Amino acid sequence: MIDIVDQKTRSRIMSCIHCKNTAPEMFIRRILHSRGYRYRLHDHKLPGKPDMVFRKYNAVIFIHGCFWHGHDCHLFRMPSSRVKFWKNKIETNKKRDMNVICNLRELGWRSMIIWECAIKGKKKVSVEDLVSITDYWFRKCNDNMQVRGK
Template sequence: MADRLTGEQRSRVMARIGQKNTAPELFVRRALHAAGLRFRLHRRDLPGSPDLALPKHRMVVLVHGCFWHGHDCRRGMRPQSNVEFWAPKLERNMERDRQVRSKLEALGWRVVIVWECALDEGVQSILSQVYASAGAIEPER
């Protein structure tokens, strides 16, 4: 499919995408908080500064955008134009994700990855994914 935007317009759109406090991340934060789970944001003392850290449960939640982290879904499709730029960039992102995950696990943290496309399934899907990864955790009161 051809891009409907010019190269300059696409560049402006992509440059505006932030690293923190994205819409998917805010959605997950609201869901976990409403479920009674408490967390810390972007802990710089942990590898990769995970989006959410639940210290009581030694668990981190990484909210991954399908495009940026190379998910195998419709939203994760690679661009057809400027492939020589995008392919190595997205590969580096995926390699960094693997390294961060292994470092966190080596430190004894459980890692939960919530993909942007999973948010379409709703809050219950996210909570069940977190609870399944965490074992038997109780929401904090």
């Protein structure tokens, strides 16, 4: 399949996609804040500039878009144009994500990744389950964790 817009237009469109304050991120922030959790946003002193930093729990949360981070779920679909470019882009993102998690772990931080498919789509997790999982992770789990759609 061929892209319906030229490369310059596609580049402009893609550059408008923001990596901070996305709808899934705002959704999670509202839920956790309403439950009494307090956090810092996008701490540039930590590897990967986590979306949310919970110093009290030595924990960080990343909200990952399924497309940009190459998640194996129903929301991810490899583009049919410029396949080589997109494969390389997504693989680079995945490698960077793994390095960031390892670096954070070495610094004593626990990481949670909440995938976009856990928040939206036909297989999303209920708000109650999301809160329960997060509560458990903050208080009782010393490992890294991922929350994905059902």
